[in-house]
Amino acid sequence: MAQASGWIKRGLQIGSGLLLALMTLAIVALLYLGIPQNAAGMAAKGVCSAAFVAGRPWQKMLADDVLPASPVLSLISIAVDENARSVTARFAGLFARQAVLMPHRGCVLNVTPTSASRAAAKSAKPDADKPWPQGEAALPVAQWSPGVDALALQKTVDEAFAGAGDPNAANARGVAIIHKGRLLVLRTAPGFSSQTPLHGWSMTKTVTGMLMHKLAADTHLSLDSPVVDAFPPAREPTWVAPWRTDGRKRIKVSDLLYMRDGLASTEDYQPWGSVPHMLWGQPNNVAAFAAASAAQAPPGARWRYLSATANLLSGVARGRFTRDADYWAYPAHALFEPIGATSAVLETDTDGNWVGSSYLWASAGDWGRLGQLMLNDGRWGDTQVLPPGWLQRAARQSTAQGEGRGYSAQTWRIGDPVAGECRGRGLPADTLSMSGHWGQVVAMVPSRAAVIVRLGWTFKRGQFDACAFIADILKTLPK
Known part of the structure; x- marks a missing residue:
């Protein structure tokens, strides 16, 4: 009996030791994975x-x-x-x-x-009662253009808000429909106002591209120059020196803009993946994290969608300023304020780089302003906010063949009949989009003079179909 009791005691001790060892290994693994x-x-x-x-x-x-x-x-x-x-x-x-x-x-x-x-305080908000874009008010239905199917448009928008507020449903938060430069619909979910900034996630990439297009002209930077030559000596980050010693020295700024840098980066969203490490890991320097990837393919030869590449573009932009304070203020002064997008905020990492892949916040109306600016090829009223040629740059395919044909300058060519994400879904071939995680989209359709905005927090991909939503909205607008 005593011997049996001893075995039980030793078994419990061994079991406790194994449990403790497993727990220790689990903690070490969690820490190692970050x-x-x-x-x-x-x-x-x-x-x-x-x-x-x-x-x-x-x-x-x-x-x-x-x-x-x-x-x-x-x-x-x-x-x-x-x-x-x-x-x-x-x-x-x-x-x-x-x-x-x-x-x-x-x-x-x-x-x-x-x-x-x-x-820190936000800029003055636009008048909610003035018509957009001077204010936030949509036009009354009686003032819509002839040919707009008002009932069908309102029904489609109503359906888009089914399940709003439910994380298990489509969970739309803001919709704006703009036709011929006039706001037909601006609707937000309960708990959100027309002036609430909403997180665009990867729609930020397109705005980063817009900023780079303008900054290149402002600072006389050729987008076809090598990245390693884009920095004055006093503003060169430490990651540039290693690039000069290998194949990365041939990567052009335009290769970053069109996501064809050839780096061995990955787009991994697991809790231990590359994107969480880049966005929230320690140290928090998104450009340096992206720059640490080795050369894998010749620059310009391969397209690969990478948040890291957008953040390298942010790092290049930073080097064009003599002071970080001017760099941080540039998005508002150069882009947001001239078009009245007063809710827009482009956030930075700890080191000071724009998180150009992921962290722009703006109201539904302000996302619409950014889309309309693209549709206008950078012109806003009497002011050329972006240098002419942005729309053409944003429509030019990254690669002649393959998936890169469905992408351009930090912008999706979703209507491309060969490689567009929405090919075969009834969208015009010239349809472009900013697209973001969990169901964010701003579609720009030059041939239909339309901008279509939808923001939400859709955890389940099948709950929202961006291509179907854009197509349904376009059906209600005159051709």
Whole structure:
């Protein structure tokens, strides 16, 4: 009996030891993969941006936007400091990351709150009662162009908001329909106003392309020059020197613009994947992270969609300024303010680079303004905000064949009849789009003088079909 008891005791000890060893290995694996740091970084930045950029109740944003995104995020706790405009997120109570609202930079990870961050304020909002684009008001139906099927258009928009507020449904948050430069419809979901900035995710890439197009003209940079030659010595980041020693020295700025740099990057969204590491990992320098990838294919020969490439473009743009403060202020001064997009905020990483792949916030009406600016080839009223030629650049295919034919300058060629994402779905061949994670889209259709905006938070891909939505809207507009 005593011998049996000893065996049981030793078995329990061995079992406890194995359990402890497995738990230790699991913790080490989590740390090695960076999951706690990435998860806390995502939560801190997301809640900070929702609270202090978008002005939403952070508790609701945490419940609706962050926690349903991944089971890993259930281990996150949040503390908000309203005075410092900061958010601290902790993973399992142990791994903390902080994000702080900064002037011209949005919410930034791993910076110290200052008096400047507490004083940061958004620009004056446009008059909600004035007609768009001077204000935010849509035209009354009686003033719509002849040929618009008002009943069908309103029905399609109504259907787009089915399940709004439900994370398990399509969960639309904003829709804007613009025809011939006039806003026919602007609708937002309950809890969102016409002036609430909404996260565009990868729609940001197209705006980064617009900024690069303008900056190249402003600073006399040839887009066909090698990336390694795009920096004055005083503004050259440390990642440029290694590029000069290998095949990366042949990568042109235009290769970044058209996503054909040939780098061995990946677009991996798992909690331990490359994109979470780039956006929320430590250290938080999206350009340096992207630049660390080795050369894999000759520049210009291969197209590959990569958030890392957009952030390299942000790094190049930064080098064209003598001061970071001017770089951070440039999106507002050069692009957003001239078109009245006063809600728009392009956020930066800790090091100071625009997160040009993913972090632009703007209201549905302001996303519509950006789309209309593209449709106008950079002209806004009497002002040429972007140098002429942007629309042509954005419509030019990245590669003659293959998937790259469906892409252009940080913009999707979704109507391309051969490689467009919406080929065969009834869209005109000239349809372009900004497209973003979880169902964000701004479609621009030059042949129909139309801009179609839809923003939401659609976790389940099958709940929203962007191609069908755009096609259904176009059916209601005169040809």
